[in-house]
Amino acid sequence: MGRIFISFVALFIVVGGVLVYQATCGTSSLVLQPSELISKAHARDLLRVRIGGRVVDPVEYRTEPSMMLSFRVKDPAGDESSVPVVYMGLKPDMFAAGRDVLIDGDFIGGTLRAAKLQTQCPSKYEPAVPGAAPHQQQQ
Amino acid sequence: MSMWIVAAAALSGVLAYLFVKPLFEPALGGVVVLSEQDSLRSLLDTKERLLRSLKDLELDHSTGKVSDEDYQGARRDLSLEVGRVLSEIQSHGGR
Amino acid sequence: MIEFGHFSLALAWILALVGTVGGMALGLSRQARLSHVEVLRRVTVAVAACLGCSLVGLGYAFVTNDYSVQYVWQYSNRDMPWIYKVTAIWGGMDGSMLLWCFLVAGFGALVARASLSYPRPLLPFLFGFLNTSPLFFTTITLFFTNPFRYLKAPMAMPDGNGLNPLLQNEYMAIHPPTLYLGFTGLAIPYAFCMAALASGQLSNDWVRLTRRWTLIAWTFLTAGIVLGGHWAYLELGWGGFWAWDPVENASFLPWLTATAFLHSFMVQERKGMLKLWNIFLVTLTYALTVFGTFLTRSGIVQSVHAFASTDIGWTFLAYLAVIFISALGLVALRRRELAPERAIASVFSREAVFLLNNLVLLSICFAVLWGVMFPVFSEAFTGQKQTVGIPFFNAVNVPLFLALVFLMGIGPGIAWRRAGLRQVARSFAVPFVGALLVAIAVTWSGITEFYPVLAYAISFFVVLSILAEAQRGLAAQAGATGSPAASPRAAVALFRRHRVKYGAHIIHFGVVVMTVAITASMAHKIEREFTIAPGETFMVGRFGLRLQEFHEETLKNYESVQAHVALVSAKDGSLIEVLAPELRFYPKNKETTTEVALRMGQREDVYLVLAGVDETGSKASFKIFINPLQVWLWYGAIIMVLGGIIVAVPAPRRVPAAQLGASRVAETA
CATH class of the missing domain: 2.40.50.140 (Nucleic acid-binding proteins)
Structure with missing residues (x-):
């Protein structure tokens, strides 16, 4: 695996994770x-x-x-x-x-x-x- | 009521005939050897890929996406590699 | 005939079993007789033929009003026109599974027909894996959701229950089959991929052979998804086309991953990189199509599509487990051959941009999957069920989508392997400046929100870079042949020579058109509610709406009231069109439905819903949506599908001049 491949994947895991986490916290609602x-x-x-x-x-x-x-x-x-x-x-x-x-x-x-x-x-x-x-x- | 039995029998019969027929065809008497990928096949694959890269390089150069300098360098590298692969293919008895 | 349909289904199941087991067995034996391979090929075709017979059997029961069959009774009645009786075949779960079986087997049969020119050592496993999907889905259909069961009723039923009125619609004839063609077609790349792994034929052959099938499936899937959105927009009276509903998401997930591997295939073919990555994407795509069927039929997530909860969920989960475990096992077996032949040389290269594009698509896929499954996850981990809605999907996906569109502008203009910085700057200077000017102009015109401005700028950037790329191609062609650069004939010649490349540009252009349309209809939508009496006029945007009269009618099973509303120009009061939104009241279950009045226009859609009429009939209330550039969403989709067809349809056979040139290079080297 090349360095570029690994760093791109890592970058996206971080960016995607942050985006999803923030949006989840900001918009989730209880199902009742x-x-x-x-x-x-x-x-x-x-x-x-x-x-x-x-x-x-x-x-x-x-x-x-x-x-x-x-x-x-x-x-x-x-x-x-x-x-x-x-x-x-x-x-x-x-x-x-x-x-x-x-x-x-x-x-x-x-x-x-x-x-x-x-x-x-x-x-x-x-x-x-x-x-x-x-x-x-x-x- | 029995209409469907006739239809089902006809379908089964036609299929059975089609399945049995190739078993008696002399043209299909041969055998496929399911060897795993041999080294010649992968060399031919590499050759094809290198030629494709060369073609891409030409195109990228002619449309100004690669500088003359990079183009010369990359072309030399690729051509050397193609030569190496071709001679290996020849030693395998390929074309 | 119903027994014949049932029999054919059972026969198809047996043949799919024979095909799967026989294919694997023949593949595992080191030597296979040609005649056996040929029998296997015929079995693969026969599965589809039997399922076709089965579908005809069910269709015959529908057309002849055979209400002794439970499924027919449930989804049709005598009043329905025959075309809706035919479409009712896939109106419910059981029949839609049968259609699914037929289509997936049909794709397998087409591959089997084309397989005579494929590398022979690939074939036994290929037929084996082509038959696994039909085997799984016919198992479900035959044993769990059999549409050929008789109705358990003490007497013969004179009439059927009828199809949901919302599904008695011409879109029902085209949307589900199109979508299913997309879904089922994605079983083909999976079969090729697994066969390549199992047989060890891991050269580029499987990628090359798969590409066209994937493109066909992708084009159908794209068309199917957009048709669903169009249907919802016309029929459902809420002024929108996409609601991030779990069922919509289920169709979108495999589209994302299929789009990803269509791009990364190119890297594998040229550079020998991303082999493992592509196997992962192809397997994931197939698994997502299976997961989508599971999601929409298991009742595990709450959806407005009130799907009956069924107990077949575990079979899908088991099959998903088999898919992933077998893929992992085969990859472990072949790990040595899957090592990349080189690493990505530079961040400024086409392959790096393709990798980025893949990662953005996967991020969107992950985010959507997360949103769909969040109720299940949150309940499992916190004990309290939570959910996310449209705001979540928009918050995550809008930035990711814009990144994707931006990469669409970058990718085609950057060289493979390593691009010089100066060349990159030169390629993108004009598009970049153009985008900047658009951003300034848009802001100056009064649109100041961040995302819309960014979306317009990026869209323009992509259009300019597509044009710049075409212009460079023309110049290069002129340089090579000495012909004038900018004649229509030269453009046609260039297009024909690089059909796939420019077909892809057309698809990208379609995406840009859709991006602009979605941005405009999201950011500048006007929504108003108003109540007026006959003769009164309500002003909105550049329109006025004048209520003229009511038109009442009592039909067989509902009462209808139409309001005739004159749509006039706000400037001079001239009549544009008379709109007739309708309200239907079904006395039997005290329900009302609305029929939207829609005026499509190049600049905007006027979308008018009749909300209610005053009891004395003196006033009526309306809801109006003005959706700017909405129609361009559908135009963009048509462009995408056309591009897909251009890329997928095989070129007429001739000796490619470029290839001759390349081999000459090779000889001189």
Whole structure:
């Protein structure tokens, strides 16, 4: 192995490692279920989280003066506690009560402020194809 | 119901015929010797690679990517190496 | 017919097993009869033929509405037009695995057809390894995800369940097969690589023979990935085309490593360096295609593509282990022959730039893989599952991508082996100054963020260095032949003589066009929400949007409302186009979907979504995205694919003049 080869590889391990490490620390969020979120909420005031949950009735959607979608999510398996969610933006396709959603956002003062809301494909239409259409909504 | 059995039998029959046929072809009576790479093959490989490098060098020089000085030096080195490899190939009885 | 399909699948499995075991056995025996090799070759072709029959069997069941078959029942119904019944073959996991089997075996069969001119000692192992992928995937299909199972129902089903409406789309006909062709084609370089290692035929032959197959697969993969992005952009109403979703990433990972080895192959062919490195990249690429199938079908990571969790995950992990362990074993066996013949002589050389390019591509690959697997890793090591999203991928990949594009400008303009500093300075002075001027101009026009300015400057740098390289080629040609340098005929002659080289420049140019488009659509996107009543106008950018009327309709399974919105010029109010975004309501499951109205333009796309209509019908809310230069993303991709075709298609046979010249040099030496 030549010196140049070794030093290039070493350089990239360091640079790549630093980039990935910094970006991970700066952007990672906890993956929780709604019930876990409620129990964790005392620990800190602000949590950056990704929640996977099921939408429960009632769903409120208004488009004026700005688009806002508010609803509650619960654990897909359980039916105890639910968390209020507010999403400022367009209602995603296929969004409805009973549907499973992925929410990225901040949990502040007992409410989840969603930055990104994605509806999961209905389970009866299971695996689509790799690379095929994700249904999602971004703010 | 039995349609598929006919189709399956036909497919199997055609394939079986195609697989058995080469076993009786005189043209395929030979043997491939699966020796590992011999030194002649690797010498020919090296020759090919050196010639390619020479060609690249010519091109790089004609498009001004290599200085005249570097070009002369590199060309001399490569040509010497080609000569050495060619004589080795000859001693192996290759072309 | 369904039994015939099932039978053919089983037969294909047996033949793939025979091909794998027979190939290995014949390879391990020191002497192989030609007739046996020929039988093996025919077996390899027959596997694909059987899988073709199997696919026809399944397709026949779809077209004839045979709902006694579970898979057919699950993914089609009588109302679907026949074309969607055919595309429903790969609408679900079981059928998509069968298509995968057929394509991977089909590539194997094409290689087997071409193999008569290959070095014979390579062949037994080559056929053996060409059959391993079909063997693995038919095993999965036959025993775990068999699409030929009958529906366990007490009575005959009159109608099927139907295909997800989002998949009833013309893109469904073209995107998955294109992507799969890319994925499965990458099994070919792996088979060559392993056969070369196993047989000890480690000359450049395998690299040379692999190149074209890889380029074909790469071109399909590129097209498939971009088609997926285009589909998402048209269909999904969020104004974007790429969301770093695990399933998208799964297709991107092998693209990165395949791009890497397409470049480092050139170094091996010329310099006898990076042999081990290339084996690593080829194996990694193949493993990533298998990993991608695993990722999208095992449910180990959360994705919006709600894949059914299946229990076949362990088989994929076992196969991945086999791939890596066998590659390691073979490399250990051949370690002496894999030693580099020389070291890289200088940092200022084409080979050093290629190495850098490889390392950047691998870094991107690692970062994406890290992002995809982070939930799994973090849970394993900290007990608390964590995840990263789009901001992570952008933070890591934007600088790495810009480095990659920059290297694209450097590589072709720098000499092999060792370039003089003065020559380097002379080659890049004009492009560098040009890029600097662009940076200044862009900043002056009001764009001050760091990355966009850098991206525009680097893009311009690459374009200029491609042009400079072409100009130098023309000048050199003129010097050699005495013909005028800058005639179209001279340019065509030069292009034909160095087709691969300039084809690669075309691909690079496509990448630059895409870079500019992505930068513009990311950095200068306009997003607005607004509510207007009929007759009112909303102004955004250089457009005005005037709501004209609503158009309501009740269809078979949904109610539709369209808003007719006049897109007018902000300057003089003249009508440009009437847009008709649509909202569909499915009463059965109380769901709404949106149909985007899109006006593509050279300067920008206007992307309008109807968010809701007031209950009294007096007002409507919209979301609008204005995506600058978006259409150039697709143009760039088309350029890349065209470049890929130019490079991959074989040249007409003639005696290359340059080669004659080279051998003359050799004789005089």
